[in-house]
Amino acid sequence: MATQKNGDFFFRRQLVLVGGLTALVGSNGLRAQVPAVPKKAVTPASTANGWRLLINEAVTGETNSFVLTSRYRPLADFLSAQFKGRQIGVEPIVDIKRFMLMAQSPSKPDLVFGKSVNQLAKLVRDSGYQPLVRRADAYKAAFIVNKDSPIKSLTEAGGVKILMPDESAATSAVALAELRRQKVAATQVIHLRFQEAVAQQIKGGLGQVGVVNPTTAKKWVEDGGRVIAETQPVVNWSLLAAPGMSAEMVQQLREALLSMNAQASPVLVSLGIKEWAKGERKDYLDLLDYTKE
Template sequence: MRHILLVGALALAFAASPVRAANVLFGIAEGVAEQASFGELQDKYQPLADYLGRVLKNKVTLESSQNIPSAMANLQKGRFDLMFCRPSNVAAKAIRDNKYQLVAMAKGDFAANFIVRKDHSFKKPEDILPMIIAMPEGSSLMAKAGLATMRDMGGKPKPEQVRYTRYQEAVPFMLEKQFADVGIVAPVQAKAWEKKGGVVFFKSKKLPFWSIIASPRMSRADVDKMQKALIEMESSDEGKKILAKIGVKGWVPGKAQEYVEMLSWLGV
């Protein structure tokens, strides 16, 4: 009898003691805008993972990739607890279809940029519709946003007009070599094009920017803590260094509905 009581007491004590949560898996999806190795991505985002780990009082394990289909599959399975999404359509689909929570959105204006050579003769945006257009692969956000913008202008390029490329960095090269008349790229590539004397002729409507999202398993309290800590990064030396390393100006709360509305506009 004494043995039974002792076992029961131990069981109750164990049940009452706090159980440490499993490590937080933090996925990184950079997309086709950049070319970086797994090691380079891990080094780039490890300080951010460590920062969020201190906020959550838990170990945050980093898993970086440029394989967007794989990242989306893992989000559908609910494998990632957190994810930093460079292509905002990835976050949008996870928010709409898998109930992920928006933690914070990166600061900045984001749109598909239509770039042309400096010797172009276009007068208005509609003039580019019959031209040869270079863009990243068809599944990319920039390609979809570019096509949606042209659709709103009343045009749809024929298959023979479109030149797809694996990396956005190749789009300006195609214009330089006159393999295409117009290119569709993200703001980073557009700025580099302007520095070389090229022209950003027009842009799509403003799109929601990069974001950090959290699994529906994470508590609202933890999401709020992370959001607050991310927004405060601009106020500390450590935070500023992390922001500079990952190429983000700062964070704002953002609106999840804007991501969902973007998918409707893209026709996804």
């Protein structure tokens, strides 16, 4: 009796399996008769109708890609409107070294915006990028000390611990240049990841002198700290065009960007820029001559 029940069970199971396979085959056969919906073609950003805008905010900027994309979207939209709806893809890159690798890759972006101007200067000198516009005011890094520090000038900073941001940052590059220029005696330089950390550690007594950007320096003074020196003024945040962009298009882009000073100043203010000025190749070469990079 047990054998018969087991046989019935086996038979019924076979029927279920066969029925399931038949349904599966029928389903696949039905699907095969329906034309597949083609996937939407992915168009590269750098085409006749699109540009890539590569963004890097250096070591003081936001690290959230969504926030960065949203921040620069109005700039991209303004340019898109000026060039008959040409689509511009915003690509924020947080890491400076990766940003440089992408800018120097065979598939170069059409536009590059960055705050580490010493790195942008290398793109101009070594990779053929074409300056479009720069932030109108010059960039100067500041040397800060606590209000009760005995150090009164940069020449008195020889042999002390100096804190600076990331080694790739323009702030560090111009600070080291200024130390060389003023022949400051050997010092112990320590690089931190973010500029904000420099001020915090100087305040906490973990270093005698700190190097920060103008915004941080201003707040430092407002909070009672002192600035003992500044670097030479150099070219500020910049927007560059790809090496292969035509001279005519470069001129049109520059004119469109300069028109933002009057037509889209709220967009510039949201980026921390009061107004654009024309970018000159010489400015970037002068910066590199100063930093010896």
